[in-house]
Amino acid sequence: MKFRIYRYNPETDAQPYMQDYELHIEAGDMMLLDAILMLKEQDDSLSLRKSCREGVCGSDAMNINGRNGLACITPLSSLKQPIELRPLPGLPVIRDLIVDMTQFFKQYHSIKPYLVNNDPPPETERLQSPEERKELDGLYECILCACCTTSCPSFWWNPDKFVGPAGLLQAYRFLADSRDQATAERLDNLEDPYRLFRCHTIMNCVDVCPKGLNPTEAIGKIKDMMVKRTV
Amino acid sequence: MVDRIVTGAHYGLRDWLAQRLTAVLMVIYTLFIAGYVLLHPDMGYDRWTGLFSNQVMRSFTLLFLLALYYHAWIGVRDIVMDYIKPAGIRLAIYVLVILALLLYTIWSVQILWGM
Numbered sequence: 613m614k615f616r617i618y619r620y621n622p623e624t625d626a627q628p629y630m631q632d633y634e635l636h637i638e639a640g641d642m643m644l645l646d647a648i649l650m651l652k653e654q655d656d657s658l659s660l661r662k663s664c665r666e667g668v669c670g671s672d673a674m675n676i677n678g679r680n681g682l683a684c685i686t687p688l689s690s691l692k693q694p695i696e697l698r699p700l701p702g703l704p705v706i707r708d709l710i711v712d713m714t715q716f717f718k719q720y721h722s723i724k725p726y727l728v729n730n731d732p733p734p735e736t737e738r739l740q741s742p743e744e745r746k747e748l749d750g751l752y753e754c755i756l757c758a759c760c761t762t763s764c765p766s767f768w769w770n771p772d773k774f775v776g777p778a779g780l781l782q783a784y785r786f787l788a789d790s791r792d793q794a795t796a797e798r799l800d801n802l803e804d805p806y807r808l809f810r811c812h813t814i815m816n817c818v819d820v821c822p823k824g825l826n827p828t829e830a831i832g833k834i835k836d837m838m839v840k841r842t843v
Numbered sequence: 844m845v846d847r848i849v850t851g852a853h854y855g856l857r858d859w860l861a862q863r864l865t866a867v868l869m870v871i872y873t874l875f876i877a878g879y880v881l882l883h884p885d886m887g888y889d890r891w892t893g894l895f896s897n898q899v900m901r902s903f904t905l906l907f908l909l910a911l912y913y914h915a916w917i918g919v920r921d922i923v924m925d926y927i928k929p930a931g932i933r934l935a936i937y938v939l940v941i942l943a944l945l946l947y948t949i950w951s952v953q954i955l956w957g958m
Contacts (some may be wrong), residue, residue: 769925774849800853805924809855812921838856 614694670757728794744790751785760817773806777817778826784830866911
């Protein structure tokens with residue numbers, strides 16, 4: 613099984629390069645991450661992030677044969693050889709497959725990803741009806757792996773100004789929450805040619821999301837809310 | 844001056860909405876013209892000038908062209924926002940595009956009512 617992996621160690625390499633690897637294994641029902649860990653046994657300088665190895669933590673997002681995804685839930689047998697692995701596009705590379713996610717999380721924090729409710733906390737929980745809770749389905753499942761945001765050309769061009777699909781999905785997650793009271797502020801925060809309206813609905817985000825979520829739809833709903841409060 | 848990232852211009856919705864509405868108007872006009880041409884296989888200079896001698900048709904065409912220019916303005920501005928980073932050059936390009944579109948508007952009126 614043949615691999616081509618992006619290598620870059622800023623302390624020793626002047627430039628990034630692609631390194632070829634080979635593994636003598638059958639794909640079977642193995643996941644890509646299993647194979648990468650075997651490669652790491654061959655060459656322990658190969659660096660990547662990983663943690664839960666079952667698609668929950670979102671640490672091992674990378675560009676796999678030109679498409680962003682999580683190595684731990686990508687079946688080896690589904691990939692064409694040589695399997696080309698690169699770091700997520702559009703973010704600074706720290707080393708090999710590890711990228712600096714600062715910009716991504718800055719955008720995430722900019723949409724205030726927490727419930728804003730000024731009422732005194734009740735004795736128990738702030739209750740929701742089953743219908744209200746249902747509004748959050750398809751939104752709360754995001755694991756912030758950055759597959760979507762780093763596949764978005766608008767984020768590549770304006771990572772400092774465009775919130776990106778992951779951030780906007782989360783923005784809508786709180787706009788849609790019946791317990792949240794900051795709807796107007798949240799919409800004000802996004803009413804901007806860069807922060808929200810850089811999205812031109814090309815749907816790369818939907819295409820790559822390893823959790824099957826739909827940031828484009830969430831962005832459309834934010835725009836709907838803005839239209840409703842304006843007209 | 845500190846080079847801070849500034850966002851929060853508080854506009855965008857109106858342009859986004861306008862781009863969609865102008866698109867609808869342009870589709871209606873395009874379908875009308877295409878339908879008119881298809882239904883008149885004998886289309887020639889006389890019929891064409893006859894169509895445009897109608898004041899309603901002239902107004903409808905001007906409305907279409909205004910929609911086109913507004914739509915184009917938003918689209919071109921979006922492209923410039925992505926690719927031209929220095930604020931001065933960007934503003935200069937905006938002004939040039941607006942002036943060009945205004946000229947086209949005047950020109951459109953001249954053509955439509957000078958026929």
